Amino acid sequence: xxxxxxxxxxxxxxxxxxxxxxxxxxxxxxxxxxxxxxxxxxxxxxxxxxxxxxxxxxxxxxxxxxxxxxxxxxxxxxxxxxxxxxxxxxxxxxxxxxxxxxxxxxxxxxxxxxxxxxxxxxxxxxxxxxxxxxxxxxxxxxxxxxxxxxxxxxxxxxxxxxxxxxxxxxxxxxxxxxxxxxxxxxxxxxxxxxxxxxxxxxxxxxxxxxxxxxxxxxxxxxxxxxxxxxxxxxxxxxxxxxxxxxxxxxxxxxxxxxxxxxxxxxxxxxxxxxxxxxxxxxxxxxxxxxxxxxxxxxx
Amino acid sequence: xxxxxxxxxxxxxxxxxxxxxxxxxxxxxxxxxxxxxxxxxxxxxxxxxxxxxxxxxxxxxxxxxxxxxxxxxxxxxxxxxxxxxxxxxxxxxxxxxxxxxxxxxxxxxxxxxxxxxxxxxxxxxxxxxxxxxxxxxxxxxxxxxxxxxxxxxxxxxxxxxxxxxxxxxxxxxxxxxxxxxxxxxxxxxxxxxxxxxxxxxxxxxxxxxxxxxxxxxxxxxxxxxxxxxxxxxxxxxxxxxxxxxxxxxxxxxxxxxxxxxxxxxxxxxxxxxxxxxxxxxxxxxxxxxxxxxxxxxxxxxxxxxxxxxxxxxxxxxxxxxxxxxxxxxxxxxxxxxxxxxxxxxxxxxxxxxxxxxxxxxxxxxxxxxxxxxxxxxxxxxxxxxxxxxxxxxxxxxxxxxxxxxxxxxxxxxxxxxxxxxxxxxx
Amino acid sequence: xxxxxxxxxxxxxxxxxxxxxxxxxxxxxxxxxxxxxxxxxxxxxxxxxxxxxxxxxxxxxxxxxxxxxxxxxxxxxxxxxxxxxxxxxxxxxxxxxxxxxxxxxxxxxxxxxxxxxxxxxxxxxxxxxxxxxxxxxxxxxxxxxxxxxxxxxxxxxxxxxxxxxxxxxxxxxxxxxxxxxxxxxxxxxxxxxxxxxxxxxxxxxxxxxxxxxxxxxxxxxxxxxxxxxxxxxxxx
Numbered sequence: 001x002x003x004x005x006x007x008x009x010x011x012x013x014x015x016x017x018x019x020x021x022x023x024x025x026x027x028x029x030x031x032x033x034x035x036x037x038x039x040x041x042x043x044x045x046x047x048x049x050x051x052x053x054x055x056x057x058x059x060x061x062x063x064x065x066x067x068x069x070x071x072x073x074x075x076x077x078x079x080x081x082x083x084x085x086x087x088x089x090x091x092x093x094x095x096x097x098x099x100x101x102x103x104x105x106x107x108x109x110x111x112x113x114x115x116x117x118x119x120x121x122x123x124x125x126x127x128x129x130x131x132x133x134x135x136x137x138x139x140x141x142x143x144x145x146x147x148x149x150x151x152x153x154x155x156x157x158x159x160x161x162x163x164x165x166x167x168x169x170x171x172x173x174x175x176x177x178x179x180x181x182x183x184x185x186x187x188x189x190x191x192x193x194x195x196x197x198x199x200x201x202x203x204x205x206x207x208x209x210x211x212x213x214x215x216x217x218x219x220x221x222x223x224x225x226x227x228x229x230x231x232x233x234x235x236x237x238x239x240x241x242x243x244x245x246x247x248x249x250x251x252x253x254x255x256x257x258x259x260x261x262x263x264x265x266x267x268x269x270x271x272x273x274x275x276x277x278x279x280x281x282x283x284x285x286x287x288x289x290x291x292x293x294x295x296x297x298x299x
Numbered sequence: 300x301x302x303x304x305x306x307x308x309x310x311x312x313x314x315x316x317x318x319x320x321x322x323x324x325x326x327x328x329x330x331x332x333x334x335x336x337x338x339x340x341x342x343x344x345x346x347x348x349x350x351x352x353x354x355x356x357x358x359x360x361x362x363x364x365x366x367x368x369x370x371x372x373x374x375x376x377x378x379x380x381x382x383x384x385x386x387x388x389x390x391x392x393x394x395x396x397x398x399x400x401x402x403x404x405x406x407x408x409x410x411x412x413x414x415x416x417x418x419x420x421x422x423x424x425x426x427x428x429x430x431x432x433x434x435x436x437x438x439x440x441x442x443x444x445x446x447x448x449x450x451x452x453x454x455x456x457x458x459x460x461x462x463x464x465x466x467x468x469x470x471x472x473x474x475x476x477x478x479x480x481x482x483x484x485x486x487x488x489x490x491x492x493x494x495x496x497x498x499x500x501x502x503x504x505x506x507x508x509x510x511x512x513x514x515x516x517x518x519x520x521x522x523x524x525x526x527x528x529x530x531x532x533x534x535x536x537x538x539x540x541x542x543x544x545x546x547x548x549x550x551x552x553x554x555x556x557x558x559x560x561x562x563x564x565x566x567x568x569x570x571x572x573x574x575x576x577x578x579x580x581x582x583x584x585x586x587x588x589x590x591x592x593x594x595x596x597x598x599x600x601x602x603x604x605x606x607x608x609x610x611x612x613x614x615x616x617x618x619x620x621x622x623x624x625x626x627x628x629x630x631x632x633x634x635x636x637x638x639x640x641x642x643x644x645x646x647x648x649x650x651x652x653x654x655x656x657x658x659x660x661x662x663x664x665x666x667x668x669x670x671x672x673x674x675x676x677x678x679x680x681x682x683x684x685x686x687x688x689x690x691x692x693x694x695x696x697x698x699x700x701x702x703x704x705x706x707x708x709x710x711x712x713x714x715x716x717x718x719x720x721x722x723x724x725x
Numbered sequence: 726x727x728x729x730x731x732x733x734x735x736x737x738x739x740x741x742x743x744x745x746x747x748x749x750x751x752x753x754x755x756x757x758x759x760x761x762x763x764x765x766x767x768x769x770x771x772x773x774x775x776x777x778x779x780x781x782x783x784x785x786x787x788x789x790x791x792x793x794x795x796x797x798x799x800x801x802x803x804x805x806x807x808x809x810x811x812x813x814x815x816x817x818x819x820x821x822x823x824x825x826x827x828x829x830x831x832x833x834x835x836x837x838x839x840x841x842x843x844x845x846x847x848x849x850x851x852x853x854x855x856x857x858x859x860x861x862x863x864x865x866x867x868x869x870x871x872x873x874x875x876x877x878x879x880x881x882x883x884x885x886x887x888x889x890x891x892x893x894x895x896x897x898x899x900x901x902x903x904x905x906x907x908x909x910x911x912x913x914x915x916x917x918x919x920x921x922x923x924x925x926x927x928x929x930x931x932x933x934x935x936x937x938x939x940x941x942x943x944x945x946x947x948x949x950x951x952x953x954x955x956x957x958x959x960x961x
Contacts (some may be wrong), residue, residue, distance in 0.1 A: 016905075017826055017827070017905075018826070018827065018828045018829075019828075020822075020826060020905040021822045021823075021825070021826020021827065021828045021831070022822065022826070022828045023822070024818045024819060024821050024822030024826070024909070025818070025819045025822035025823055025831075025834060027815050027818060027819070027875075028815045028816065028818065028819035028838070028875045028880055029819070029834060029838075031815065031874065031875040032837075032838060032841055032875060032877070034856050035853055035856060035871075035872045035875075036841040036844060036849070036877075037837070037841075038852065038856065039849035039852030039853045039856065040841075040844060040849060040852075042849075042852035042855075043849055043852060046852075050725050052375075052396060053371070053372070053375030053376070053396075054374070054375050054396030054397065054398050055396055055397075058725075060725070063725075067724065070720075071720070072717070073717065102739065102742075102743045103743070105736070105739070105740070107740045107743065108740075113743060113744065113747065116747040116750060116751055117746070117747065117750055119750065119751065119754065120750065121927075123754075127757075128753075131753045131754075131756065131757045132753065134756070134757075134760065135752075135753060135756060137553050138550050138551065138552070138553055139553050140553075141752070141756050152483075152484065153484055153550050153551075154550060155549060155550035155552075158494065158549060158550070158702070159550075159702065160698075160702060160703060173750070173753075177750075227842075230842055230843055233843075240365070244364060244496075246694070246695075246698060247698045247702055248695045248698040248699050248702070248703075249695055259368075260368075260691075262372075262850075263368045263369075263371055263372040264367075264368050264371065264687045264688075264691075265685075265687060265688050265721070266371060266375070266392065266396075267724070270724075279843055279844065282843040283840070283843060286843065372850075376854050376855070376858070378854070378858070
């Protein structure tokens, strides 16, 4: 398609490559401009307006940011989100690695065992939410299993102390296989010779893990850390389907706060301001992680 | 890479498909979820589609809380259905924003709005009128009444016809004979309030607060008064069955949207407050064991209750000719109040409803007089465009008191702070 | 016991634990399947029933006949396939461009693309909807497909994978007179099938009904899948 164009041949190879690369990226870039960057800029603009979605927006300066700052429900949501993010991702970092290490071992029936563990990846989010909602029911599976070891009946999703941990557990259950696959891929890309060399030098399995596996896996670890936090930050469907943010706002994560403010209370501007705060938070968190890990020896 | 080319060309092919609009002609209708009601709506739609094959209705329904959020979002982005069912509590947030088409009484066969009002129960249209214009046609007038399980009553040595509760305190007293325990675990609640949605919380609390002589907002609708004496008493009633009488346990209920009364037919609760629609949800067999009595009162001699309603509204974005057709559809949907009642068990607020031929039977066997009685003592809930924010704040206050045994006054103070902050915003 | 024997016992124990862990992972599926064959009242019966008394196979035809199930199935499969195809095409193109070419603002573009991963979807819902409406895609398949046809995660995945392909492959083709898009179709794509497979799976899964076929695909292609996600070139 490029060759037919008149003049294309006349350009120097370097210019041609420059254009070719740009043209390859262009379709995706245009798409992201239309469906991501433009909406984002629009949201940023809206954060300075009062807008109820139905009548025209009115400019109000920093009013929305002030309102968000003074809104105790926003503060509550912020901390709920922080608890959820770290509650989900920190166990994921370790458990997903443990799973990958397990599944990287030789054992009979390994493809089937891997399939069983990776199955939650293939389940659509809405089905996950509905099945777990059933299971957390006061008369559901979770209480029955715990009841057999003497734990009393708990309404998991309607008790302030348990609702968020219940959602966190689902997040972990769903996240471990996904990040497990990524770790597994990382493990498989480590050449066997490295471990062999370590064994010859007299290193035990633990030392070999610490001194060979971990350093070589560092890029993967970095990726998993960043991605797991970001995906936990965006959780929305589970609180929507299972708790509607309750009880008493203990599962109202920031994306749910934003959705509720925008579409139930018709305060688009305030919702936009809240999402700018969320975006800034995500950005800062990612930068900090990258810095820390770079200092820790990852290029 | 032939395969890849095939995949990609299929994308192009499908992308080409979008140009040909898939949902071509017809009328779309959205509604909240309520199983018997949805089934009847489907029958009506099938009937309409037979008569109007060129203008078929596409009917969809959604769980209530998400539905009203979806509806708001759709209305604001001008992507709502051609006709949709609205709840009276949300009318102020729509009418003040101009997102509903005014109803034309003449297209429904009336001379004018006054003529139309005469065909309905007094006040039945009031919840849907804004600045002299009607914005929705009521299909349901609903109210809350007390359902009791006669079998449970008799097993406990109680006579459901004589010993049924008239007041909130009665419930506590009677309930102590009905509650069932297994060790320290409650296996059957004597009484329960639904906890699944802020809308129900608001109906309960608004009824209770009014019975104590107060209101959620002041008369101007500018300030929260729910933390006054009446509101605190209301909240004490709301939580006393859990904390004082111990005949209710929030961890027993498994009823959620869209069947908040589901614990009743499953025998997990003996007394429950719900609307007339539950008669159809439970079915005739279950209803043999059920008695319905009026909404409990603080003072039974001066009964106070709340009514609410669902109504059909028209999308103002569609051309006038289509709006007229949607009016035809509304006429089709509400044409038979008796059949409406038989299928959904919601009273229809037409003026002659109780006098319709064949209603005598329903008055005797389906507790119709109780429901109509509660409708007559009832008024619509507070009119405010901030209804959802207020009800969410009240719901949280209720959760703090019921689930964590927080002090009602302190909890309502916090709710009022949140509500006042919302009311003060532009 | 010698150290070696201890190790082998430990290994067996770990294998056993691995298999036991499957139960925990699959419990929700088991419960979903068993509930789908129960009567309404059996689902919440106490004490709990792990298996239905009598499997209610009629639940399936009942659910299928309720609503236009055929239409739902057709719709969601069509949409999922189209979204998948869009992602495969556009993400691999962009991934190639970002991995193997130098052009002004390349790094900036890449970072900007990655930054979209931090966007909470809810807030861009309304502006996105306005774009969709502006393109005339409301109430048709296009509205469901086009906004999802490119995803930054896919671009990232493809870029990382293609980055690790040796440059010599491309240069040799170029010397042979192959056109730039020819290189993409004939050299790059055939060499990144594992990554394409992984991307296809991840983008396809959100069609609810597609679960079972996804599982089968996974069983047969897990090696490719894992290799596809081999983010060995993750370092910047």
